[in-house]
Amino acid sequence: MIIRGNAHVFGNDIDTDVIIPARYLNTFDHDELAKHAMEGVEADFYKKVTKGDIIVGGSNFGSGSSREHAPIAIMATGISLVIARSFARIFYRNAFNIGLPLLEVNEDIDSIKTGTPLEVNLDTGLIKELLTNKVYNAAPIPEFMQELLRAGGLMNYMEKKGH
Amino acid sequence: MGMTITEKILAQHAGVQHVEPGQLIMAGVDLALGNDVTAPIAIDEFKRHGGKEVFDKSRVVLVPDHFAPNKDIKSAVQCKILRDFAKEKGIENYFELGNMGIEHALLPETGLVAPGDLIIGADSHTCTYGAVGAFSTGVGSTDLAAAMISGKAWFKVPPSIKFVYHSSKKGKLKSWVYGKDVILFTIGEIGVDGALYKAMEFTGDVIDAMNMSERFTMCNMVIEAGGKNGIVVPDTTTVNYVNQRVKRAYTVFTSDADARYEHVYEYDLSNLKPQVAFPHLPENTKNIDEVGRIDIDQAFVGSCTNGWIEDLRIAASIVKGRKVNSNLRMIVIPATPQIYRQALKEGLIETFVDAGAVFSIPTCGPCLGGHMGVLAPGERAVATTNRNFKGRMGDLKSEVYLANPAVVAASAVLGRIGSPEELGIKG
Numbered sequence: 001m002i003i004r005g006n007a008h009v010f011g012n013d014i015d016t017d018v019i020i021p022a023r024y025l026n027t028f029d030h031d032e033l034a035k036h037a038m039e040g041v042e043a044d045f046y047k048k049v050t051k052g053d054i055i056v057g058g059s060n061f062g063s064g065s066s067r068e069h070a071p072i073a074i075m076a077t078g079i080s081l082v083i084a085r086s087f088a089r090i091f092y093r094n095a096f097n098i099g100l101p102l103l104e105v106n107e108d109i110d111s112i113k114t115g116t117p118l119e120v121n122l123d124t125g126l127i128k129e130l131l132t133n134k135v136y137n138a139a140p141i142p143e144f145m146q147e148l149l150r151a152g153g154l155m156n157y158m159e160k161k162g163h
Numbered sequence: 164m165g166m167t168i169t170e171k172i173l174a175q176h177a178g179v180q181h182v183e184p185g186q187l188i189m190a191g192v193d194l195a196l197g198n199d200v201t202a203p204i205a206i207d208e209f210k211r212h213g214g215k216e217v218f219d220k221s222r223v224v225l226v227p228d229h230f231a232p233n234k235d236i237k238s239a240v241q242c243k244i245l246r247d248f249a250k251e252k253g254i255e256n257y258f259e260l261g262n263m264g265i266e267h268a269l270l271p272e273t274g275l276v277a278p279g280d281l282i283i284g285a286d287s288h289t290c291t292y293g294a295v296g297a298f299s300t301g302v303g304s305t306d307l308a309a310a311m312i313s314g315k316a317w318f319k320v321p322p323s324i325k326f327v328y329h330s331s332k333k334g335k336l337k338s339w340v341y342g343k344d345v346i347l348f349t350i351g352e353i354g355v356d357g358a359l360y361k362a363m364e365f366t367g368d369v370i371d372a373m374n375m376s377e378r379f380t381m382c383n384m385v386i387e388a389g390g391k392n393g394i395v396v397p398d399t400t401t402v403n404y405v406n407q408r409v410k411r412a413y414t415v416f417t418s419d420a421d422a423r424y425e426h427v428y429e430y431d432l433s434n435l436k437p438q439v440a441f442p443h444l445p446e447n448t449k450n451i452d453e454v455g456r457i458d459i460d461q462a463f464v465g466s467c468t469n470g471w472i473e474d475l476r477i478a479a480s481i482v483k484g485r486k487v488n489s490n491l492r493m494i495v496i497p498a499t500p501q502i503y504r505q506a507l508k509e510g511l512i513e514t515f516v517d518a519g520a521v522f523s524i525p526t527c528g529p530c531l532g533g534h535m536g537v538l539a540p541g542e543r544a545v546a547t548t549n550r551n552f553k554g555r556m557g558d559l560k561s562e563v564y565l566a567n568p569a570v571v572a573a574s575a576v577l578g579r580i581g582s583p584e585e586l587g588i589k590g
Contacts, residue, residue: 013355013444017552022531025200026230026237028207040554060356060389064552065531066287068204068303089360089391090287093317094303144187144317154305154317155212163189163313 001122003081003101004130005052009114010041012058016091019062019070033069034076046077054120056112057084062091071095081120083109083127083138096145097154103127103138165419167323168396169362172298172416176281184322184425192222193297194275195310196284198266199227203244204304205285209311217252218314224256224275224284225249226266229527234534264499264525267291267383267467271375272499274408278397278415283307283316287386288467288549294378295405296397296415301386321391322425323362323418331433334372338590339583340435341477342377343469343547343567345369346384347438351448353428359389361425364418369432370395375404376471383468384549387445437582439545440565443553451570451582461544462493462575463556464568465523466530469547470498472505474568479511481572481583482518488578493520494536496528520575532556538563545574 018040020033027033038045055074061084062070071094074082082095083103095102101122109127112118117130125138141149151157166174166181174182176190197205202225217223225245230238249257256275258264267288270276278296282289285307292299302316310316328345330336336344350357363385370378378395385393395401397415405413439454441447464470464478475497487493495515497503503525506512515522529536530548538544538557543564546556551563564580573583583590 015550015552017531017550017555021554022200022229022533026235026241028204040552040559060359063355063389064287064386064550066201066285066289066301066303068201068285068305072204086356086359088356088389090301090303090386093306097303097305097309154309155208158309158313158315159212163309163315 003052003054003120003122005054005080005118006050007054007056007112007114007116007118008049009056009112010058013060013063014041014057015064016062016067016070017064020067020073025067025069028069028072030072030076033073037073037077049077049079051078052080053078054118055079055082056109057082059085061087063088066090068094068098071098071100075100085109096148099149099153101141101149103141105136105138107136109136164423165421167362167364167418167422168296168394168416169298169323169364169392170320172279172281173318173320182320184320186320187317188320189315189317190281191314192283192310192316193280194222194224194282195307196224196226196266196270196282196286196289197307198229198286199231199238199241199245200229201285201304201307203241205307205311206244206248208305208308214312217254217311220253221255223254223311224270225254226258226263226269228263228265229531230533231263231526232260232524262500265467265470265527268470268498268502271295271379272408272501274410277405277409277411277413278401279413283310288383290385290390290392291379291383291467293382293392293394294375295401296395298392298394300392321360321362323364324358325364325366325424325427327427327429328367328369329431330369334368336369336432336435339437339569341567342373342380344435344438345432346381347440347445347448347565348435350384350388350445351438353388355387355444355446356389358385360391363388363390363393365393365395371398374473375400376473379471380468387549437567437570439570439580440551442551442562442564445549445551445565454580457543457564457580459545459574459579460491460542461536461538462491462571463529463536463544463546463548464571465494465496465498465528466548467498468549469568470496470502472502474547475502475506475511478568478572479514481569481586481588482520482576483514485518485576487519487575490578491575493575494523494529495520496523497525499525529556545571545580547571
C-alpha cells in the first residue's frame with residue numbers, strides 16, 4: 001500500500017499528554033478529540049492537516065499514558081501514518097489496534113521538514129522525499145501488525161479468528 | 164535455557180511450556196481493568212462488535228477514579244457509562260463512590276491481584292501490580308474491549324532487564340530515601356526510553372528490605388522508563404501482604420538461575436539521596452542538595468504512586484506541629500477509602516488540617532491535571548506523582564517536580580523544594 005502526504009515533524013519524547021491533554025479526556029467524540037490533537041506542542045494542528053498527511057516523530061513517540069484518545073485524535077485529524085525513530089509500547093499497540101499504521105525508522109530522519117511531501121510504501125517500508133528523491137528504509141511492519149491493519153483493527157481480527 | 168518470572172507467567176497463560184523474548188503470544192488474562200477515561204471507549208467497542216456478556220463477571224474491574232466525583236457534565240456521562248454497563252453485565256468489581264479509590268492501590272488492597280496473575284488494564288500504571296509478583300501491564304481501550312469479550316490479549320514477550328540494588332546497611336537506605344527515590348534514580352540513569360518494551364525485574368537487598376508500598380511505587384513507575392512491566396519475585400513480605408487480602412489460590416513464580424537478561428544493572432545505593440525530577444521528563448533527576456532555589460505554589464501528596472498510608476504517615480510526621488508556607492497550597496489525597504479511614508484513625512487528617520493543608524477524598528485528582536488542584540500558567544508544583552510532562556497538571560506553562568512524600572511535605576513548609584533535614588528533622 002502506498003501512502004502520499006506532507007510531513008508534520010515533531011521531536012523526541014512526544015508524550016500522550018501533549019498529543020491530547022487530559023482535560024479533553026472527558027469525551028471520546030472523534031471530531032472533538034481531533035480539534036485538540038497535538039495541542040500541547042502545536043495549537044490548531046488539525047487545521048494544518050490535509051487528509052493523508054504523515055507525522056514524523058523522533059524517539060519514544062507516544063510515551064506516557066495508555067489513553068487510546070491519542071492515536072484516535074491523530075487519526076481523526078486525517079493523519080494516515082506516523083513515522084518515528086521509536087514508539088512507546090502502549091501507543092504502538094493502540095495505534096495498530098485501531099488501524100493506524102506506524103513505521104519505525106532506524107535512520108537519521110532529521111532532514112525531513114514539515115511540509116515535505118513524502119511517499120511511503122507500507123509493504124516494504126521505503127520512505128521517499130518526493131522533491132529530492134531521498135530515501136529512507138523503515139523496518140517493515142511486523143506480520144501480526146499487518147494482519148491487524150488488514151482486518152481493520154483488533155476487534156475485527158479477534159472476530160475473524162474466533163477468539 | 165531457564166526463564167525469568169515474566170516469561171514463566173506469560174508462558175503459563177499462553178498454555179505453552181516455554182516462551183522467548185520477541186515471541187508473539189495470545190494469552191488468557193486473569194483480570195481486565197478499566198477506568199472512567201478508558202473504559203467508555205472499550206464499552207463502545209464491546210457493543211459495536213456485538214459483545215453480549217463479559218468473559219467472566221468476576222474478572223472485569225471498573226473503577227471511576229480519574230474524574231470522579233464527577234468534575235463536569237461530560238465526566239458524569241463517562242462515569243455513568245461505566246455504572247450502567249457494570250449493572251447491565253453484572254460486573255462484580257465495579258467500585259462506586261464510597262468504595263472507589265485509585266485503581267492501582269485499590270486492586271492490591273482489596274485482594275484482586277495475586278502473584279502469578281496476568282493482568283491487563285487500560286491505564287498505563289497497571290504495571291504497579293508487578294510488586295506482588297504478577298505480570299501486569301497497561302494496554303489501550305480496544306485491548307480492554309477485546310479482553311472483556313474473549314478473556315484474551317496479545318503480547319510480544321519482552322526481554323528482561325535485571326536491576327540489583329545494594330546498600331552496605333543490609334539493604335537500608337538513608338533517612339528520607341524511599342522506593343520513589345530508587346525508581347527516580349533508575350529512570351535518571353537509563354532514561355525515559357531506557358526500558359522500552361522490556362520487563363524490569365527488581366532485586367537485591369534494598370528491595371528485600373522494602374515494604375510493599377515502596378515496591379508498588381517502584382513498579383508503578385516502570386512505564387516512565389518505557390517498561391512493559393516491572394516485577395519483584397515474591398518473598399515473605401509479598402506473601403504476608405497477599406495472604407491477608409487474596410481469597411483464592413495463586414502461584415508464586417521465580418526466575419531461574421540461568422534465566423536470560425538483556426542487561427543487568429547493579430547499583431550501590433548506600434549513599435543515595437532524595438531525588439527530584441525536574442520538568443518536563445521523569446529522567447531529569449537531581450539529588451536534593453543540587454536542586455537550588457525552586458519556589459513552589461502547590462505541594463501534592465497522593466496518586467497511585469504515593470497515596471499509600473505509609474506515604475501519608477511520612478508526610479504527616481513532617482508537617483506535624485508546623486505550618487504550610489503561606490505562599491502555597493498543600494493538597495493531600497489518600498489513594499483509597501481504606502487508607503482514608505486509617506489516616507482518620509491515626510490522627511493524620513487532623514495533623515494535615517492543623518498544618519493548613521487540605522485533605523481530600525480518594526481520586527486521581529490533580530496528578531493528570533483533571534481537577535482538585537489544576538495549575539495556572541507559570542505555577543510550579545512539587546508532587547509525589549509519576550509524570551511531569553508539559554501541561555500534565557494544568558496549563559502548558561506550569562511545571563511539575565517529582566519527589567518523595569518527605570520532600571514534598573518539607574517543601575510545603577519551606578515554600579521551596581527542600582528536604583526534611585532543612586527543617587532540622589532527624590529521620
